[in-house]
Amino acid sequence: MAQETEKISVRSIAQHLGLSPATVSLALNGRRPTRFVSPATCRQVWAAAKALGYPLDRLRSQRPLLNRVALFLPTGPNPVFSESALMLCRDLGLRRVQVIVNLSRTHREAGIAAQDLYRRQEIDAAVFIGSRDEIVPGEVPSVYIGEVPDGASVWQVRADNEGGGRSVAEYLWAHGHRSIAAVMPASANRVGARRMAGLTT
Numbered sequence: 001m002a003q004e005t006e007k008i009s010v011r012s013i014a015q016h017l018g019l020s021p022a023t024v025s026l027a028l029n030g031r032r033p034t035r036f037v038s039p040a041t042c043r044q045v046w047a048a049a050k051a052l053g054y055p056l057d058r059l060r061s062q063r064p065l066l067n068r069v070a071l072f073l074p075t076g077p078n079p080v081f082s083e084s085a086l087m088l089c090r091d092l093g094l095r096r097v098q099v100i101v102n103l104s105r106t107h108r109e110a111g112i113a114a115q116d117l118y119r120r121q122e123i124d125a126a127v128f129i130g131s132r133d134e135i136v137p138g139e140v141p142s143v144y145i146g147e148v149p150d151g152a153s154v155w156q157v158r159a160d161n162e163g164g165g166r167s168v169a170e171y172l173w174a175h176g177h178r179s180i181a182a183v184m185p186a187s188a189n190r191v192g193a194r195r196m197a198g199l200t201t
Contacts, residue, residue: 017044022139022155025141027042027046028045028049028056068098068123069097069123070117071100071127072128073103078130084129111128126143142155144158164195166201168198169200169201
């Protein structure tokens with residue numbers, strides 16, 4: 001028997017299926033499902049939503065478009081982050097997607113701001129640039145560019161920092177270097193840890 005409609009949310013469907021809320025939201029809203037969510041997962045999400053009593057008719061009346069994206073950047077100068085932001089703004093702009101840029105002092109502050117904007121229907125998705133020590137759970141479809149905590153169930157794009165560290169070590173070893181020092185900023189703890197893992201394996 002279906003549960004009461006008012007008690008069904010994206011989060012409850014995600015918990016029922018063992019998926020992330022972002023995946024369920026993407027599947028239900030039809031935002032490029034074959035690119036970000038597999039067709040099989042989309043069918044699974046829609047079947048569960050129907051069984052649980054989620055208001056699917058309301059979703060079918062909505063246009064499956066990505067119109068507004070919030071781009072979250074950490075404060076402080078970083079040429080890599082700035083270049084990434086400029087490229088994203090350019091590419092999304094070519095697709096007629098409005099980009100809202102937000103500078104946040106902390107990872108929690110950025111996560112809370114994204115959820116607030118999404119609840120007010122001011123954005124359709126969020127992109128977080130820079131490695132994160134904390135992920136604020138919520139329903140906003142999100143992509144993280146950089147390192148995230150181990151085990152976080154999120155869409156992520158990151159460099160192969162461990163592979164990069166390994167390549168550096170192999171190069172230096174091949175050229176006869178045996179005493180190697182690695183100097184990294186304290187702020188790059190997650191990135192630095194993965195690079196060190198590559199250097200020492």
